[in-house]
Amino acid sequence: MHADRAYEELIRRMREETLLASCEALLEWDEETYMPPGGVENRSEQLALIAGLLHDRGSDPRLGELLAAVEGSDLLADPLSPAAVNVRELRREYDREVRLPRKLVEQVARTTALAQKAWARARADSDFTAFAPWLQKIVELKRAEAECVGYADEPYDALLEDHEPGMTTRNLSRLFNALRKELVGLSERIIESGRGPRRWPRRTFPINRQRSFGETMATAVGFDPARGRFDLGVHPCCTGIGPGDCRIILRFDPADLAQGLLTILHEVGHAFYEQGLDPAHYGTPMGEAASVGMDEAQARLWENRVGRSRGFWAHFFPQARERFPQALRGVSVEEFYFAINQVRPTLIRVNADEVTYNLHTLVRFELERALLAEDLKPADLPEAWNAAYHRYLGIEPKNDREGCLQDGHWADGLIGYFPTYTLGDVFGAQLFTQAEKELGELDRHFERGDFRELTKWLGRKVYQQGARHPSARLIEVITGSPPDHRPLVRMLKAKYSALYDL
């Protein structure tokens, strides 16, 4: 078979797979937004079918033949050419898929679709025992997956690889240990300072108005509403359905303006990546995010480096005050800025400040690693959870709802995913530091409502690169340094030392 022809067929097949996966994305989005309760059984069957079809296609021996016909050909002479990148990534995915039996893939899809509903009920009732059998089953399925795929050191490696290609549990663990020490220290110093923002009376921010302000803000920073949309749901997220169709699910709390707006910025960060990928490469790795961690980096960067910055609010606070004249009466921009940057140990990850946030994800990393290694029994999770919170955050949940049932990731089969949030924060800080080196102090840009220089820079450096480099290498190409927790720590220390007068 001629290499050019084989490559053409590979591309055609990859595009079809992506299209099929984009149907799956819509099914999942719909499940989170509009599906009636009665639809859950059928939805789990639909998702299982598509997962099975994707698996059949992803492990089709024909792919192996085509890959063999292309590999070693002149077409791939330049290892950073689109063809070489696409073939490299497809080889990785193919080698993984052929090791997974279709039955297991379908079982995971079906089980997790049902487990999500069971988790939602268990969470509402704050009853871990109702969810425990599902967790047991999911951990077993994911362990089976790891065993099929294979790993060097521990089963967790195999799952991590699915979200963060090239990353090992050992390296991650080293990076995270260093980071944890710093974060625990910093948050303790902040608490000990006894300082904090002035508390203003509890006031109400009507959800409709939060939503409309949030959407205006998203559009002002560059989100294209003709190529995406916003909906309400229980779990905020960003789903790319395809080029020109990127959807954000939002959640608002009438008592908490900052939370809703920072969530929008987080999801908009994801959306920028999605909307900024090269459409000419759609359906192939060159038109996809480098990794989940790199995707989270965009989200965390927009949420924390932009959305919690002084410059951002210098620009947007006057508008916020116009929209919420009652609730923000007598609040200065400086007070608002301090309030949205208040640091205190809390129980719920998604509401955490940026200093303690990563301690939440590191708890999950530790526990899911133990679950998978059979060092922790699913039934014993609440106890281990509470102990870990006590250890790193000095507080303990009163019940499972604000403890180990708070996140739906495990119900969704996402084990090996939580680390990508922290990795995202680490990458995001590295990227931001580099962007400031090249563009000057970005707070000045934000102050005058200019976000375009930053998005253009990210577009050039990150979005348009697709999966040309694995994430750790991409960070090195852009910043000159491998993954490194120090830029994040440096930024946090500088910001919070000033704010809390440490």
Place this chain on the structure above:
Amino acid sequence: MHADRAYEELIRRMREETLLASCEALLEWDEETYMPPGGVENRSEQLALIAGLLHDRGSDPRLGELLAAVEGSDLLADPLSPAAVNVRELRREYDREVRLPRKLVEQVARTTALAQKAWARARADSDFTAFAPWLQKIVELKRAEAECVGYADEPYDALLEDHEPGMTTRNLSRLFNALRKELVGLSERIIESGRGPRRWPRRTFPINRQRSFGETMATAVGFDPARGRFDLGVHPCCTGIGPGDCRIILRFDPADLAQGLLTILHEVGHAFYEQGLDPAHYGTPMGEAASVGMDEAQARLWENRVGRSRGFWAHFFPQARERFPQALRGVSVEEFYFAINQVRPTLIRVNADEVTYNLHTLVRFELERALLAEDLKPADLPEAWNAAYHRYLGIEPKNDREGCLQDGHWADGLIGYFPTYTLGDVFGAQLFTQAEKELGELDRHFERGDFRELTKWLGRKVYQQGARHPSARLIEVITGSPPDHRPLVRMLKAKYSALYDL
């Protein structure tokens, strides 16, 4: 191969096909409700892919082998058993699919997804010339489809068969000619009577309140909101995503309460069929509607026989007056009843009264038949359309927007579909006449808010039968008579003679 084993595999394959088709249904529902404008290209690719996959599966030679192994076996001894019905229908579908090249199927899916947007733009601009090339292409594709599938008398037969198995253009034409004569005569006598409802001042019915009243009404007549939902869109329709998930798209006009409510009842009629199918047979013909016409029969029955009845409004009008105290001030139930049953020739099908409605569909039947037979060039459609409206309704559209661009069916590739509306009205009247024979005068039931006897009867006689009989035969089994326009004509004559004092 053993017949039992072959049948089992057939069922498994049918169920998978249905699941895949239900993913397609969600893609289409989403396109009508929430998809952002930028998503249209990708959506057409998604739909083309699924259409192609469905075609591959539906024409897989393995199906031919399995069918051959089952046909003639004892398993099918009783021709009305679920196995025999499923095999009969699958054979019909398989024989159709194998005759269609995949390329054509994908082309139809892709072209119609794009043509719908072109139609919407052309309609907004009232510019048929912008849509003409799309119509040309679609007619060509559908003619190609008819040629591949084959037909006895004319290409239209092949398309009609897809919606109304067992029905021929010739038989339909005879039925429709008889009906048209009666309807033209009746509507002329009504107009000549010079009578009509009192006109009350134009008032506003806020859309949100219409929607909430409509949903309450739908639930009161038996729609299960836990197994379905309502959304707003441009084209009202009912989409079954699967058991427990049946979605209705609504449209409201603030100046016209009746229109919005009758639309809900129409779609609820579809939904009852969908929600009333036997879930044990889901994914096989025994768990599907007998035909599109039988499905329309449910919709037209609920819209016209129930929603335009005196008893229905005797029950609901007091509630309506509570919800719209301003707009319905000084309006009696009798006046309201006359107003929603006013007969007058109008230009827009979906707003037509029940006497002239079928003249609208018969125009489309005549024209699409001519288009397909090459007796009418797509470019000449507006002229032919206007002439037909003049002939049967005595009025003519001033522009294409209120003329041949008003419906999106042809853009959607639906040729051979319009007759099912009228067939539905004919079937619906036959069913209703029979239901009254067995249950007594239904207006009395409606008056006291009892719709359960009717839905139970329909459930037993129609919904739970699935595709056991072709539609014309099912009508005969239930009513003792083949398809017959006279019950509809009788009902309309009785109702409108009284109302207009003819």
